Amino acid sequence: MIIPYTTDRRADTGVTNVTMGMWLFIASEVMLFGALFSAYALLSVSAIDWPSGRQTLSLPLGAVNTIVLIQVTAIAWHARRSTAIKARRWLMTASAFALAFLGLKSLEYVHEFSAGLRPATNTFLAMYFTLTGLHALHVIAGIAANVWAIAGAARVGEAMMAGRTRALALYWVFVDIVWLIIFGLMYLL
Amino acid sequence: MRIFSTDHKVIGLQYALTSLAFLLLGFLMILMIRWHLAWPTQAMPLIGALLGESRTSGGVLLPEFYLQLGAMHGTIMVFLAVVPLAVGAFGNYLVPLMIGAPDMAFPRLNALSYWLYFVAGLVMLAGFFLPGGAAASGWTSYPPLAVIATMGQTAWLVGMFVLVLSSMLNSINMIVTILQLRAPGMTLMRMPFFIWAMLVTSFLLLLAFPPLQAAAVLQLMDRLAGTSFFMPSGLVVSGQIAKSTGGGSPILWQHLFWFLGHPEVYVLILPALGIVAEVIANITRKPIWGYRAMVGAALFMGSMSFLVWAHHMFLTGMGPTMSGFFQITTMIISIPSVIIVTALVLSLSGGSIRFTVPGLFALGFLPMFGLGGLTGLPLGLAVTDIPLHDTYYVVGHFHYIVAPGTLFALFAGIYYWFPKVTGRKMNDLLGRLHFWGSLIGMNGIFLPMFIQGLAGMNRRLYDGGRTYEAFAGFDGSFRGQAWSAVFLGVVQLFFIVNLFWSLKKGARVGNNPWDATTLEWVATSPPAAHNFEGTPTVHRGPYDYSLPGAARDFTPQSER
Numbered sequence: 001m002i003i004p005y006t007t008d009r010r011a012d013t014g015v016t017n018v019t020m021g022m023w024l025f026i027a028s029e030v031m032l033f034g035a036l037f038s039a040y041a042l043l044s045v046s047a048i049d050w051p052s053g054r055q056t057l058s059l060p061l062g063a064v065n066t067i068v069l070i071q072v073t074a075i076a077w078h079a080r081r082s083t084a085i086k087a088r089r090w091l092m093t094a095s096a097f098a099l100a101f102l103g104l105k106s107l108e109y110v111h112e113f114s115a116g117l118r119p120a121t122n123t124f125l126a127m128y129f130t131l132t133g134l135h136a137l138h139v140i141a142g143i144a145a146n147v148w149a150i151a152g153a154a155r156v157g158e159a160m161m162a163g164r165t166r167a168l169a170l171y172w173v174f175v176d177i178v179w180l181i182i183f184g185l186m187y188l189l
Numbered sequence: 190m191r192i193f194s195t196d197h198k199v200i201g202l203q204y205a206l207t208s209l210a211f212l213l214l215g216f217l218m219i220l221m222i223r224w225h226l227a228w229p230t231q232a233m234p235l236i237g238a239l240l241g242e243s244r245t246s247g248g249v250l251l252p253e254f255y256l257q258l259g260a261m262h263g264t265i266m267v268f269l270a271v272v273p274l275a276v277g278a279f280g281n282y283l284v285p286l287m288i289g290a291p292d293m294a295f296p297r298l299n300a301l302s303y304w305l306y307f308v309a310g311l312v313m314l315a316g317f318f319l320p321g322g323a324a325a326s327g328w329t330s331y332p333p334l335a336v337i338a339t340m341g342q343t344a345w346l347v348g349m350f351v352l353v354l355s356s357m358l359n360s361i362n363m364i365v366t367i368l369q370l371r372a373p374g375m376t377l378m379r380m381p382f383f384i385w386a387m388l389v390t391s392f393l394l395l396l397a398f399p400p401l402q403a404a405a406v407l408q409l410m411d412r413l414a415g416t417s418f419f420m421p422s423g424l425v426v427s428g429q430i431a432k433s434t435g436g437g438s439p440i441l442w443q444h445l446f447w448f449l450g451h452p453e454v455y456v457l458i459l460p461a462l463g464i465v466a467e468v469i470a471n472i473t474r475k476p477i478w479g480y481r482a483m484v485g486a487a488l489f490m491g492s493m494s495f496l497v498w499a500h501h502m503f504l505t506g507m508g509p510t511m512s513g514f515f516q517i518t519t520m521i522i523s524i525p526s527v528i529i530v531t532a533l534v535l536s537l538s539g540g541s542i543r544f545t546v547p548g549l550f551a552l553g554f555l556p557m558f559g560l561g562g563l564t565g566l567p568l569g570l571a572v573t574d575i576p577l578h579d580t581y582y583v584v585g586h587f588h589y590i591v592a593p594g595t596l597f598a599l600f601a602g603i604y605y606w607f608p609k610v611t612g613r614k615m616n617d618l619l620g621r622l623h624f625w626g627s628l629i630g631m632n633g634i635f636l637p638m639f640i641q642g643l644a645g646m647n648r649r650l651y652d653g654g655r656t657y658e659a660f661a662g663f664d665g666s667f668r669g670q671a672w673s674a675v676f677l678g679v680v681q682l683f684f685i686v687n688l689f690w691s692l693k694k695g696a697r698v699g700n701n702p703w704d705a706t707t708l709e710w711v712a713t714s715p716p717a718a719h720n721f722e723g724t725p726t727v728h729r730g731p732y733d734y735s736l737p738g739a740a741r742d743f744t745p746q747s748e749r
Contacts, residue, residue, distance in 0.1 A: 001291050001719045005369045017294045017369050024361045028395045035400035035445055039407065039418065047436050120415035123436050127418075130410055 007159035022167040026174045029138075033178050036134070040127050040185065051124045053186045056117065058108060062187040065104045069139075069179050072097045076146075076165075076172040084161040088153045091168065095146045098139050105136055131182050138175050145171065193304075195296035198716060200303050201282025202610070207307060208274035212596075215265035216681070218258045220674050223634070225250045226653040227664075227671035243322070252651045256325035257317070257341065259649060263328025264345065267453065268352055269310045271591060274599055275460035276356075276394065277306065280363055280387050283606065286709035287381055289372025289727065289747075291719040294365040298358050305355035313348035316341035327649070329446055332419035332439050336411045337426050343412055346405045353402040360391035367391075372708070374727030378484070379746070381707050381731040382477060385484050386463030389491035390456050397452035397495065404445035411437070418442075440505055447498035455494045457591055459487060461558075461598030462529050465551045468601050469533055471705050472548035473540025474742050476732040479532035486525035486532075493522045503571040504578050512571040519569035526562055530555065545703070546620030550601035553628055554594060561589030564639065579649075582642025585635050593631040600627075600684070608702045612714040613695030619687040626680030633673025637666040704743045707731055711747050 004010075005017050013020065044050045072094045079090035112125075119129040149164045156164075194200065224233055232238075232248025244254040281299065285292055293299045316323030321339025324330065335342050367388050371380070407418040415433065419442045422435030470477045477483065499507065499515040534555060542548065564586045567573040577583060600623070607615050642648075646660055653667055654660030701710040708727065712720050725747045733744040 003292060003294060003296070003370070004290075005294075010369050013368055015369075017365050020369060021295065021361050021365050024364055024395060025357070028357050028361070028399050031396050032399035032403050035403035035448070036407075039403070039441055039445070042441055043418065043436070043438060046438065118414075119410060120417075120434060122434055123417055126410060126414070126416035126434075129414070130406060130416075134406065 018163040018167050022170050057187050061108045066183050068101045073172040073176040076169040079165050080169045084153045084158050087165045088150050091146045091150050095143050098143050195300045197281050197285050197293045200299050201278050203303050204273050204277030208270050211265050212270040215262050218262045222258050223671045223674040227667040229652045255651050257323045260324045260327050289708050289725040290370035293362050295362050299362050302355045302358040305351050309348045309352035316344035332442050346409045349405045353398045356394045360394040363391040372725050379730050382466040383463035386459040389487045390459045393452040393456050397449045400445045401449035443502050447501045451498040452494045457595050461595040464598045464602040465554050468547045468551040468605050469536050470732045471703050472543045474734045475540050478536040483529050483532050486528040490525035497522050503574045547601040547605035549624045550597045554597040557593035561594050580642035581638040581646050581648050584648050585638030588635045608698045609714050614698050615691040616687050619683045623683040630673050630677030634670050706743050706745050
């Protein structure tokens with residue numbers, strides 16, 4: 001059976017199924033993180049005192065990690081324009097950077113835990129661990145999706161792989177934007 | 190038929206069977222509650238002894254178990270029975286057929302979303318076997334009560350997290366299928382109203398459910414990691430100050446919950462309105478009156494439903510400015526529902542109505558849904574909501590929307606599309622008995638609730654308010670409701686027997702037994718593996734019944 005518009009665009013909507021699906025997924029995720037950011041705003045403005053993230057968290061580690069994650073997106077975005085074989089290589093590189101991000105993040109968690117900073121310490125840290133934890137889950141899911149696309153590249157052919165790479169690139173942009181908001185809210189403010 | 194199939198028809202049927210099983214389970218739970226409220230001190234016949242020491246004492250439900258039944262009845266009915274039946278079963282089975290597609294856009298994701306739903310349901314039910322039993326803080330799981338509750342609440346939260354994943358995947362699939370896989374000629378304004386309803390419903394599920402997922406994560410953190418997102422400072426639990434850092438906001442949960450909760454109401458209603466529209470066009474043999482207005486109303490209702498949630502929270506004392514805003518939006522959102530129901534009622538006028546079984550359920554839906562909707566208006570205004578909110582009046586109101594409302598529409602859909610799924614018709618007499626019995630039974634249960642509520646009877650009281658002098662004299666109405674519930678249960682046997690009997694012995698019918706116009710009736714009954722031989726082409730709108738000059742009183746969409 002062939003599902004129409006899996007790889008070619010439908011004239012009246014202008015997109016393929018995969019692209020539309022990814023945009024809808026991102027819309028849903030925006031609501032998920034939007035709810036969490038709203039909760040953050042509400043809890044912080046109604047708190048008697050709210051710790052400063054800049055003094056609690058490690059700004060250098062956070063900044064380096066931000067740069068690492070931007071690399072992931074830049075590479076995934078670059079992969080959109082290449083052939084299936086090359087896209088595979090780019091996605092592998094992107095995944096390596098994403099793993100580096102997770103490594104640095106774990107290092108940061110270890111530091112924080114050894115300094116006695118736990119989710120239960122205060123609501124700022126509770127929000128920090130929840131938001132960065134959920135974000136890390138999205139990075140892990142992104143790596144899994146990358147690996148899945150890499151593994152299937154030879155089997156599904158050029159057109160399908162191009163669609164998958166485009167969708168993955170979109171996803172990484174989203175993961176990046178969420179991180180930038182977290183970075184701004186937690187590390188800089 | 191493979192269990193792990195990716196065929197939308199198999200997945201639709203899996204959704205149907207699972208959600209019907211949950212529907213029965215949710216009903217059996219409430220049957221126990223109704224029995225207990227009528228005879229709170231007497232041992233429950235038959236099952237009282239089977240439930241065990243942790244749930245009953247001398248055959249009488251323990252308060253803890255009563256609360257579990259109440260919370261799980263609500264959870265099961267809303268999240269595991271009605272929505273999966275309406276969206277998962279009807280949506281998955283019918284949407285590709287009605288738009289002329291070979292399958293859903295992402296068949297494997299479709300299978301994944303069913304299995305996630307299945308797992309989520311099992312996880313929630315597993316709560317009953319944990320120490321302390323299942324979730325017992327109401328289907329809304331308000332903190333701080335839910336945060337300090339027993340382990341069952343954790344199962345509820347994990348189940349909810351998985352369920353939101355399932356519903357997100359399903360709604361992405363549904364929207365992409367509807368927008369991308371329409372057959373040539375199936376323009377948006379030629380789509381049956383049911384498809385429009387599914388489209389709007391899917392957007393609601395896609396965008397409204399994630400905040401509840403976020404809230405579930407936060408509550409899980411509160412329960413497992415000792416955070417205080419929802420725990421206020423200085424909370425006293427069982428005479429001791431709770432061990433939490435404090436500074437959290439219980440109201441925040443309510444906002445996040447009802448941000449989903451209200452669109453969820455339209456998730457419950459819209460598919461029902463869609464099914465009723467299809468059936469009414471078919472039984473009146475004329476086009477739906479005001480199709481364009483209905484589509485517009487559905488779209489308006491969908492977007493507006495994101496702006497009304499806090500009318501569930503007037504009791505929290507959020508202040509007159511907030512209340513004022515949400516009262517205005519609530520009054521506005523009643524308009525599109527009225528437009529759709531009015532259009533459906535006007536569609537009846539001048540039709541030569543065929544009183545088929547699906548027709549009866551669809552016709553029964555209209556006044557019942559109307560009653561549920563109109564009794565909601567006083568709840569949309571803070572002044573009248575505050576005395577009514579914690580009473581049986583609210584229970585009566587939303588049950589009229591969901592039980593003789595949505596469920597009647599879903600039954601109409603089952604009787605209407607059963608011939609398409611199986612190639613056989615369901616038994617007519619059993620169907621009629623099922624309809625009239627359900628109509629009487631449901632009204633017997635829910636009508637007294639308005640009177641009880643107006644008299645001030647609080648909901649959720651374990652003993653039915655017998656410790657309060659003011660609530661004396663309700664014994665009779667509680668017993669009437671209990672017998673109505675038993676009667677309703679007996680009548681459902683007609684449906685269950687009919688369902689299985691007709692599967693094997695029902696009268697064989699052709700592809701289009703109801704002389705209907707929409708695309709699914711062009712496919713064979715049951716439809717072949719990929720639905721249609723070749724891609725159908727659509728030449729006309731969905732409801733071309735009784736066209737002047739046509740040879741028959743219906744002209745299928747695929748006919749030139």
